Amino acid sequence: MTGQLETRLAELGVSLPEAPAPAANYVPFVQIGDLVFVSGQISNGPDGLITGKLGADLTTADGAAAAKACAIALLAQCKSACGGNLDRLVQVVKLTGFVNSTADFTEQPQVINGCSDFLVEALGDIGRHSRSAVSAASLPLGVAVEIEAIFQIK
Template sequence: MSAIEARLASLGITLPQPAAPAANYVPFVESRGMLYISGQIPVGPNGVDYVGKLGEEFGIEEGRAAARLCAINILAQARAALGDLDRVARIVKLTGFVNGTPAFTDQPKVVNGASDFMVEIFDEKGRHARSAVGVGGLPFGVAVEVEAIIEIA
């Protein structure tokens, strides 16, 4: 078991089977030492979770949980791409999209759910550049979607 898999297990996290693409794209692309992970939505053991808008159906804490679940799904895709999460040299950038009401302006607090998770798992290698963007809608009506750029060894 890799060191990262052991850290996940110690936290009680089992990575899911990565989701298949819902349209005409691939879940990840490896190019020139970088791994680009397509946007991941909060899919849990029972299917799509966190359907609704921040500022309406969900508050910041539920949004953070949705973003964390997106980050778990990013790691599932990374493991599928790399075979071993110990090949992750650095989380370079996360982009989080937050489906919120027009008045909702706490996108950074929501996307912290994904950012905090990456730092918890990868320590300093998990610190990354980031964008947190408010949007009027996301696939399947989910509250959050997160994509990643990862440097690989």
């Protein structure tokens, strides 16, 4: 049965994939009380990894699209933490976004907006969150963006 949040995602043309498996010796999420800490999700779209460096290979708009892909993976992990029922999500609490960018690139916040804007569009007020957006000299597998999240669930 599809819940309200997944119905809203479908209206936006988004179907959540299976939650990505961890790529090393860590777990995809840890739940402490009603908080779920989701490990960093890398930019991976329908055509594979979204790679490149902002300020060199990619535009800010390209980076925002990569950040949206991270948001979808974060929601997939949250759904897994909720036992398959995304409607247990109470609040997106915090995002930390890492942008693979050149030393002179300064639009990290606009890149991570791709994730933030999508979460608010898809989830409404429960998608509003605190956030950090920082530069990284490189990211795993050369991806453009990696984002971790904290969610509150019931």
